[in-house]
Amino acid sequence: MIVGGHGDVNPNSSWLNGKGFWLSYGLGVLLLHLILLCLPFISTAVSWTLTNCIHNLFMLIFLHIVKGAPFEPLDQGKTRSLTHWEQIDYGKRFTVTRKFLTVVPVILFVLTSFYTKYDTTHFIVNIIALVAVLLPKLPHFHRVWLFDSNDHSY
Amino acid sequence: MVVQWDLYEMYLALLQAPLYHLIIEGLLMVWVAWLLLRKPKIRKPKLTEKEQEELISEWQPEPLVPDTPEDHPALDPFVVEGKVGKYVCVNGRDCLNLATHNYLGLVEDKTMEDSAVECIKKYGVGSCGPRGFYGTVDVHLNLETRLAQFMELEEALIYSYGFSTIASAIPAYAKRGDVIFADEGVNFAVQKGLEASRSDVRFFKHNDMKDLERLLEAQRSKELKNPKNGKNVRKFLVIEGVYMNSGDICPLPEIVELKSKYKVRLFVDESISFGTLGRHGKGITEYYGIPTDHIDLIMGSLEYAIPSVGGFCVGTSYVVDHQRLSGLGYCFSASLPPMLAAAAITAIDSMEKNPDMFLDLNNVCRQLHSALSSLHQLRLGGHKDAPVKHLRLAKSTGCNNHDGQLLRQIANESMKRGLAVIVASYLDQSERFLPQPSLRLAANRLLTENDLDKVIKILEDSCTAILS
Numbered sequence: 369m370i371v372g373g374h375g376d377v378n379p380n381s382s383w384l385n386g387k388g389f390w391l392s393y394g395l396g397v398l399l400l401h402l403i404l405l406c407l408p409f410i411s412t413a414v415s416w417t418l419t420n421c422i423h424n425l426f427m428l429i430f431l432h433i434v435k436g437a438p439f440e441p442l443d444q445g446k447t448r449s450l451t452h453w454e455q456i457d458y459g460k461r462f463t464v465t466r467k468f469l470t471v472v473p474v475i476l477f478v479l480t481s482f483y484t485k486y487d488t489t490h491f492i493v494n495i496i497a498l499v500a501v502l503l504p505k506l507p508h509f510h511r512v513w514l515f516d517s518n519d520h521s522y
Numbered sequence: 523m524v525v526q527w528d529l530y531e532m533y534l535a536l537l538q539a540p541l542y543h544l545i546i547e548g549l550l551m552v553w554v555a556w557l558l559l560r561k562p563k564i565r566k567p568k569l570t571e572k573e574q575e576e577l578i579s580e581w582q583p584e585p586l587v588p589d590t591p592e593d594h595p596a597l598d599p600f601v602v603e604g605k606v607g608k609y610v611c612v613n614g615r616d617c618l619n620l621a622t623h624n625y626l627g628l629v630e631d632k633t634m635e636d637s638a639v640e641c642i643k644k645y646g647v648g649s650c651g652p653r654g655f656y657g658t659v660d661v662h663l664n665l666e667t668r669l670a671q672f673m674e675l676e677e678a679l680i681y682s683y684g685f686s687t688i689a690s691a692i693p694a695y696a697k698r699g700d701v702i703f704a705d706e707g708v709n710f711a712v713q714k715g716l717e718a719s720r721s722d723v724r725f726f727k728h729n730d731m732k733d734l735e736r737l738l739e740a741q742r743s744k745e746l747k748n749p750k751n752g753k754n755v756r757k758f759l760v761i762e763g764v765y766m767n768s769g770d771i772c773p774l775p776e777i778v779e780l781k782s783k784y785k786v787r788l789f790v791d792e793s794i795s796f797g798t799l800g801r802h803g804k805g806i807t808e809y810y811g812i813p814t815d816h817i818d819l820i821m822g823s824l825e826y827a828i829p830s831v832g833g834f835c836v837g838t839s840y841v842v843d844h845q846r847l848s849g850l851g852y853c854f855s856a857s858l859p860p861m862l863a864a865a866a867i868t869a870i871d872s873m874e875k876n877p878d879m880f881l882d883l884n885n886v887c888r889q890l891h892s893a894l895s896s897l898h899q900l901r902l903g904g905h906k907d908a909p910v911k912h913l914r915l916a917k918s919t920g921c922n923n924h925d926g927q928l929l930r931q932i933a934n935e936s937m938k939r940g941l942a943v944i945v946a947s948y949l950d951q952s953e954r955f956l957p958q959p960s961l962r963l964a965a966n967r968l969l970t971e972n973d974l975d976k977v978i979k980i981l982e983d984s985c986t987a988i989l990s
Contacts, residue, residue: 440848444720445697462560470557474550485535486543495546 372442380437380447380455384465393472397423413484417493420480424473424497431469432504454510461507473501595930600937605629608968610942617942618973620963623826625798625909626879627968631872634829634865641864649857654846657857665863668870669834673804675814677839680832681851682858684823685711687833688791690851691821692760693719694844695787700756703737703786705729706955709766712791713954716760725954728768731776734759738784757786763795763806767946767957769904769912771799774810778817787818796820797827798887798909803873803880809907828873830866832858883909883967886974890965893978899985903960912946912960913981915989926959928988933961935984941977 371379383389400422404415431453441447447455457463477498484490503509569577590597603611607630610619628634641661651657662680669678681687692715696702700721704712707728716723724741726734745752759781761772772790781788792805800808805822807814814820819841824832835842835849845852873879884907891906900913915925929945936943946962969977 444693444718445699446720448697448699457562461563462557463562467558467560471554474554477550478547481539481543481547482532482536485532486539488540491543 371439377443378437378441378447378455378458379439380441380452381458384456384469389465390468393468397472397476413487413490416480416483417490420473420476420494421497423476424501427469427473427501428504432501450511451504453505459510466505470502470505473498593927608966612937612942615937615940617937617940618969618976619942620966620977621942621944623794623910623964624829624966625794625827625883625964626803626829626869626873627966628827628869628872629829630968631829631869633872634868637868638861638865641861645860647859647861649859651856652852652854653857654853659860661860661863661867662857665858665867665870666834668867670836672870672874673814673820673836675820675836675838677842678834678836679842679845679849679852680824680834680858680863681849682832682855683851684793684825684831684833685714686851686855687823687835688712688793688821689715689718690849691819691835691845692716692758692789693850694848695719695789695819696721696756696758699754700758701741702758702760703734704760705762705765705772707765707768707770707957708760708762708791709793710949710953711793712760712762713952721758728765729770729773731773731780734777735780738780738786742784757784758789759786760789761791763790763792763799764905764908764910766794766910767912767948769908769910771795771809771905771908772806774806774812778812781816788816789819789821790817791821793821793823793833794826794908794910796822797873798880798883799907801880802877803827824862824866824869828866828869830862830869832862832866879967883965886967886969887965889971889974890963890969890977893974894963894981896978897981897985899989900961900981909965911963911965913963914958914960918958922956922959929959929961931988932981932984935987936980939980939984941980941984943981 376382397419401415401419404410404418404422405412407415410418432451435451436448437452437455453469456465456469477494480494481491484494600612601614603614606619606622607624608619608627609616610622611617645659645661649657649659649662653662666678666680669680670676681690688711692702692712696716696719698720700719702716702719702721702723704716704723704725705728706725708716724737726737741755741757745755759777761777763774764771774790777788780786790806795806795809797803797805799805802808804814805820807817807820814836815838817837819835819837821835822833824830824834835845847853887909888906890911891902891904894900894902894911894913897913897916899916901916903912903914904910915928919925919928926945933943933945943961943963946957946960948956950956963977
């Protein structure tokens with residue numbers, strides 16, 4: 369499907385700025401956490417660590433690993449080599465959406481640490497998950513892809 | 523075992539939290555605070571006041587009307603009166619017309635005009651919108667069906683302008699990161715399409731299959747080095763059936779062979795070859811007896827053999843239908859005025875009813891070719907079956923500008939003697955590979971042997987008058 373128009377050639381750059389995105393995002397994470405809490409044989413600490421890890425894993429995959437857009441934007445394939453994070457606001461730095469998406473995993477980490485009673489094992493797992501999603505968000509990693517064998521000479 | 527957790531317990535845990543943890547959380551908080559205070563920014567070059575002043579003082583406004591040399595061709599325009607058919611009235615003088623692309627001589631055909639007039643009475647002049655909104659009327663759909671039937675392919679799609687057909691069809695498929703192999707001699711519309719695709723364009727020497735194979739082989743070995751990435755690269759091959767800029771015919775059998783060997787998508791611009799080559803005018807595929815389904819997309823024009831305006835693409839529905847949402851010239855342009863579509867349908871009718879016209883045209887092309895090759899001062903380029911012929915100076919002065927001027931003088935002289943021919947004009951700055959200046963002659967089915975003799979005589983005389 370071809371999308372875009374009204375001067376916005378790639379809706380992937382702007383739909384995260386939409387009304388109610390923060391609320392929906394928060395509710396989604398809460399739902400995930402509640403589901404994990406409901407599972408038997410899982411302690412509260414484990415369910416918090418799981419929430420954090422699953423959230424960060426999804427974030428890593430959809431924001432920092434998968435490239436391109438799920439639709440056909442009007443940019444002659446400019447986004448084919450860009451991750452979603454790099455597409456947000458056409459690569460402008462420190463925008464509100466970017467700040468939000470950076471702060472969410474940090475808050476989640478702090479909460480998880482609190483609910484896991486600062487246990488060392490949980491801490492190690494969670495800090496790895498946190499670093500995995502924060503590093504690619506740093507401006508220095510813009511258009512730098514680690515462990516990526518693709519040739520991006522185009 | 524489920525342990526009871528309550529907030530007090532956790533508060534106690536916080537008090538006993540290990541030091542490294544508190545340090546890390548503290549650092550995170552500081553970093554978040556720093557982050558939240560940053561302002562959104564895009565990299566912008568900052569100029570000092572002095573630099574700004576300098577830039578402003580450096581700027582020289584271009585004149586609204588630039589200085590034009592005295593002998594600029596635009597200062598001495600040709601005024602054409604009446605219909606541009608086999609004969610054209612230029613500057614009040616009737617000339618035999620070999621300047622416009624009216625290969626089948628259908629411009630003179632009264633039935634085209636009548637069908638257009640009838641269509642105006644029904645639909646009015648314009649179509650009032652793009653195809654996707656209010657611009658589609660039954661005539662458009664009929665024309666599409668007729669074109670698809672004529673070319674024996676699944677689906678056709680019409681554009682409102684011949685140039686934009688090719689220039690939109692190519693970028694609808696080829697995108698950044700794709701590779702396009704194209705002939706050096708492709709016309710300007712194809713060049714614009716290649717540019718708009720943002721793809722990696724690799725030109726091979728005009729009609730040189732060895733050079734094309736070398737490029738394809740290079741691409742293949744590059745892909746084999748990195749198979750994961752190579753698999754995502756789409757490859758296209760863009761050629762013309764009959765080259766507008768040289769009058770050559772492409773070696774389609776070899777190209778189709780290379781296409782299947784190297785798995786590239788083959789796009790053929792049949793603007794000139796459609797309605798002129800082949801026993802039934804079906805173009806380059808019929809000329810070589812190659813089934814049309816060997817070609818992924820055929821792009822054509824309704825402005826040359828068919829005396830109308832617009833262009834079309836034919837192919838399988840799977841391929842062509844993609845353009846209905848992705849061909850920018852199709853989506854965002856008002857559709858073809860119904861009267862022009864009606865005239866095009868009538869032209870296809872008469873092409874189907876009277877296939878002998880293609881034989882006639884072919885005879886004229888060959889006769890014209892052999893006649894023109896007898897000229898001494900002009901060198902003929904192009905294929906004998908092609909309806910477009912290019913005449914270049916046999917003794918080039920070595921300077922394109924000078925050659926062009928001489929040829930323009932020859933053309934003017936011929937026009938005074940009753941033969942309308944023109945120098946093929948190019949945008950010198952924008953052409954990828956600027957062709958040598960040439961007189962471009964278009965064959966016309968209605969030319970008789972007497973007419974051809976007249977053409978040769980006038981050209982000989984004008985050359986002698988100008989060159990000696």
